[in-house]
Every structure is written in C-alpha cells, then in structure tokens.
Amino acid sequence: MSDAEFVARFSEKHAINGDLRTGEGATQSIFNPATGEVIAEIAETSLSQVDQAVTAANNAFLRWSRTTPAERASVLLRIADAIEKQASSLAQLESVNCGKPLHQALKDDLPAAIDVFRFFAGAVRCQQGQLSGEYLPGHTSMVRRDPLGVVASIAPWNYPLMMSAWKIAPALAAGNTVVFKPSEHTPLTILALLPALQEILPPGVLNVITGSGEGVGNALVSHPHVRLISLTGDIVTGQRILQAAVKTVKRTHLELGGKAPVIVCNDADIDDVVEAVSQWGYYNAGQDCTSACRVYAQAGIYERLVEKLGEAVSQLSFARKNDSENFMGPLISSRQRDRVSSFVERALSQPHIERITGAASHSGPGFYYQPTLLAGCLQSDEIVQREVFGPVVSVTRFDTIAQVVSWANESEYGLASSVWTQNIDLAMQISSHLQYGTTWINTHFSLVSEMPHGGLKRSGYGNDLSSYSLQDYSVVRHIMAKFKPQF
Ligand SMILES: NCCCC=O
Numbered sequence: 043m044s045d046a047e048f049v050a051r052f053s054e055k056h057a058i059n060g061d062l063r064t065g066e067g068a069t070q071s072i073f074n075p076a077t078g079e080v081i082a083e084i085a086e087t088s089l090s091q092v093d094q095a096v097t098a099a100n101n102a103f104l105r106w107s108r109t110t111p112a113e114r115a116s117v118l119l120r121i122a123d124a125i126e127k128q129a130s131s132l133a134q135l136e137s138v139n140c141g142k143p144l145h146q147a148l149k150d151d152l153p154a155a156i157d158v159f160r161f162f163a164g165a166v167r168c169q170q171g172q173l174s175g176e177y178l179p180g181h182t183s184m185v186r187r188d189p190l191g192v193v194a195s196i197a198p199w200n201y202p203l204m205m206s207a208w209k210i211a212p213a214l215a216a217g218n219t220v221v222f223k224p225s226e227h228t229p230l231t232i233l234a235l236l237p238a239l240q241e242i243l244p245p246g247v248l249n250v251i252t253g254s255g256e257g258v259g260n261a262l263v264s265h266p267h268v269r270l271i272s273l274t275g276d277i278v279t280g281q282r283i284l285q286a287a288v289k290t291v292k293r294t295h296l297e298l299g300g301k302a303p304v305i306v307c308n309d310a311d312i313d314d315v316v317e318a319v320s321q322w323g324y325y326n327a328g329q330d331c332t333s334a335c336r337v338y339a340q341a342g343i344y345e346r347l348v349e350k351l352g353e354a355v356s357q358l359s360f361a362r363k364n365d366s367e368n369f370m371g372p373l374i375s376s377r378q379r380d381r382v383s384s385f386v387e388r389a390l391s392q393p394h395i396e397r398i399t400g401a402a403s404h405s406g407p408g409f410y411y412q413p414t415l416l417a418g419c420l421q422s423d424e425i426v427q428r429e430v431f432g433p434v435v436s437v438t439r440f441d442t443i444a445q446v447v448s449w450a451n452e453s454e455y456g457l458a459s460s461v462w463t464q465n466i467d468l469a470m471q472i473s474s475h476l477q478y479g480t481t482w483i484n485t486h487f488s489l490v491s492e493m494p495h496g497g498l499k500r501s502g503y504g505n506d507l508s509s510y511s512l513q514d515y516s517v518v519r520h521i522m523a524k525f526k527p528q529f
Pocket residue numbers: 200329330331332487489
C-alpha cells in the first residue's frame with residue numbers, strides 16, 4: 043500500500059461543534075518528508091468555519107465548566123484509552139506525516155501522549171491551594187480556581203500528537219473548551235483521532251481546525267471569544283500572537299523554542315556526554331526546542347570530546363530503506379532543510395569554525411540533512427546564538443566555570459540546559475545560576491508528565507505538563523463571605 047493509500051483510510055475531517063466537517067478553505071498538500079511525496083490534500087478550515095468553531099466552544103463552555111473534576115477526569119481517561127487502542131495506526135500515520143522512524147513514534151510519541159491525558163485526569167482531582175480562613179474578622183475567605191473560557195491552541199510539527207496532548211489535556215481538565223489548530227504540515231494524527239474523540243466529548247468542547255498561521259491561525263487568535271492563546275512555536279509567531287492578544291486583552295501561554303547549552307566540565311564522564319549529545323542533539327532531526335545543540339566543553343576535555351562526539355555523530359543512521367535501522371528522520375519540509383543548510387553554510391564561511399562531520403543535505407529523496415557537528419565555535423557566532431531546529435550541534439571551548447555560566451545565560455532563550463560533571467556541588471552551584479526552565483544534571487532531554495516544561499526570556503512563559511500547567515489554564519479567584527457572629 044502506498045503512503046497516500048494508507049493515509050486515505052483515516053478521517054481528514056475537522057471537528058466543529060461535535061460534527062466532522064470538510065474544510066471549506068484552500069487545499070493544502072501534505073507531504074511525507076522522508077520521500078518528498080504528497081500523501082494527502084486537505085481542505086483548510088474557512089474563516090467562517092473558524093468563527094463557527096470558536097462560537098461552538100464558547101457555547102459549550104457553560105456546561106463543560108460546570109462538570110466536576112471527576113467527570114472531566116473520566117473523559118480524559120477515555121481519550122487516553124482511545125489513543126492507546128489506535129496506537130499502532132496512529133504511530134504509523136505520525137511516521138508517514140513527519141518522516142520520523144516508526145519505532146520512535148511507537149516507543150516515544152504515542153506512550154507520551156497517552157500518559158499526558160492520564161496524568162491530567164489524576165492531577166485535576168487533587169489540586170492544592172491556600173487555606174480558607176478568616177483573614178479579616180467576621181469574613182471567611184476562600185480561593186477557587188476556575189477555567190478561563192475558550193482556549194485557542196496552536197501546536198508545532200515536531201511531535202504532532204504529543205504536542206496535541208500537551209495542549210488539549212490540561213485545558214480540558216481545567217474546565218475550558220478548546221479550538222485546536224495543529225501545524226499545517228502535520229494535521230493527520232489529530233484528524234484521524236477525531237471520530238473517536240467526538241464519541242467521547244460533548245459537542246463543542248474540543249474543536250479541531252486546520253490551516254496556515256497567517257489565515258486560519260490569525261482568525262483564531264483574533265477572535266473576541268478566545269480568552270487564552272496557547273502556542274508552541276517560534277519567537278516571531280509568539281510576537282504576532284501577543285499583538286493579536288492585545289486587542290481584547292487575552293491571556294497567552296507561549297513556548298517559543300530554545301538553544302540548550304550543554305556545559306561539559308573537565309571531570310565529566312566523557313562517554314556519557316558523547317552518548318547523550320549524539321542522541322539528544324539529533325533526535326527528531328534536532329527539531330526539538332530542548333535539543334542538546336550548544337555544547338560548551340572545558341579546555342581539558344574539549345579535544346577528546348570533539349573527536350569522540352564526531353565519531354559517534356558520523357555513525358548516526360538515517361534515510362535507510364529499512365526504517366527500523368534509522369535513528370534520525372528528515373526535516374519537516376524542503377524549506378526547513380534549506381534553512382538548516384544556510385545556517386551551516388554561514389557558520390562554515392567563518393575560518394575559525396571547523397566541520398567535524400556532516401554539513402550537507404542528503405542526496406537521496408526526502409528532506410534529510412546530515413547529522414552535523416561544528417567545532418571551534420565562538421560565543422558570538424550565529425550558530426551558537428540562534429535556534430537552528432535541525433541536526434546541527436556546535437561546540438565551544440571554555441576555560442572557567444564563571445565564563446561558561448555567563449555564556450550559557452547570554453542567550454535570548456531560556457528553555458532547557460544541562461550540566462555535566464562528577465562534582466555534585468559544582469553541578470548544583472551551576473544549576474542555581476542558570477536562567478533556564480529546566481536544567482538536567484548528567485543527563486539531557488527527558489521530560490515527565492509530573493514536572494513543568496516552560497521557559498524564561500524569549501523562550502516564553504507558562505508551563506506545559508505538571509500541575510503548574512493546570513494553573514496556567516485556570517484563574518485563581520477569591521470568594522469572601524461576611525458572617526454575623528452568632529455566639
Ligand atoms: N522534547 C519535547 C520538547 C517539546 C518541544 O519541542
């Protein structure tokens with residue numbers, strides 16, 4: 043069966059007010075980035091359908107927001123079960139739509155998405171808050187957390203289903219209704235799930251639309267009934283969203299990427315570092331906002347690290363016919379591959395930067411770029427400062443800890459970071475100085491549903507995952523009751 047025939051077995055309709063509808067907007071070609079072939083043509087949501095979706099979500103809010111946490115938890119658990127039931131075909135669809143190796147979609151993306159729904163089902167039933175009490179004599183104060191209303195969620199292409207889960211699960215758990223837009227490149231898995239989701243959810247509670255950011259996305263985030271815009275994307279899109287939010291004073295929840303520093307001290311276990319960076323700098327073709335892409339190696343370990351890392355990176359498997367042998371998939375589009383390529387070209391036009399391995403597009407079909415390692419990079423270089431979102435890692439030499447902490451923090455990004463040393467005192471001290479939402483010690487990349495994922499600086503604000511995310515999708519309210527003393 044061809045990819046297009048496989049894709050055609052699944053629903054490509056949108057969900058608006060509980061109905062599965064065909065988009066009435068322009069047609070968008072969907073590619074398999076591993077082959078470069080078109081696998082589906084999907085009609086985008088029209089602007090009037092965007093309005094219908096938001097209106098449906100707004101109408102559904104009153105009833106959904108009045109459900110109990112236990113009722114919402116039961117719905118989320120059913121969603122998790124529905125995803126689990128279809129995990130194998132969804133993983134295959136995810137693999138075809140992103141080009142990522144099927145074994146990774148099966149082992150990583152699907153279980154992670156399922157776990158997020160299960161986590162929020164539990165978390166919403168045991169939220170914590172300040173104690174009620176008499177903070178003014180004769181008055182009892184208590185705190186509530188209430189949902190916000192309609193949440194507009196916009197997800198990226200890198201982990202389509204997992205990112206859908208990160209956006210949809212906490213928003214629904216907190217009692218909001220949602221209009222969700224996946225990336226225009228990767229709508230297939232969430233659309234395929236809609237027939238099952240619409241069986242589980244009341245009409246209008248979750249609406250799914252598709253289309254480009256400029257048209258459909260803009261209409262969605264500008265809609266006056268939207269109360270919170272949640273985006274995982276890039277800084278420029280985040281800035282556009284902030285401009286749209288200003289008009290009706292919407293809340294925003296922004297995860298806008300990263301440029302994770304990996305601080306390798308002289309006493310680090312070099313084999314562990316090599317294993318971690320060669321995996322987590324290149325996993326998902328580096329299309330990950332926490333990718334281990336900005337290595338700082340102390341002078342005493344620098345040469346050995348560059349050599350060993352170069353060897354490991356040059357052996358990463360990709361673009362093989364037998365997909366089960368692949369570690370790395372392609373970039374999402376030819377445009378993204380060309381963008382990565384131009385970053386590397388500009389880097390290598392500087393005489394001090396050395397190509398250790400990679401640095402070229404793959405010559406076969408698909409949008410692959412070779413796993414690339416560049417050494418001798420300086421703090422001020424573009425390749426050290428800007429997010430590439432591709433399989434490219436830079437290595438920069440440092441001398442003192444004070445210097446590397448300052449360089450690590452000298453970045454517009456503040457999402458994820460890691461520190462590698464066998465001296466735990468040093469690791470703790472460095473961690474305490476880093477301005478990043480996450481700092482890993484002697485590891486990199488692992489996230490868990492229970493812990494927050496969010497950034498500082500231009501990486502944005504607000505957390506995905508964890509009970510902190512439930513707070514972002516709700517508002518704290520004060521109820522004060524006056525009482526007349528009876529005794
Ligand atoms: N590893 C998950 C990071 C989410 C954003 O790219």
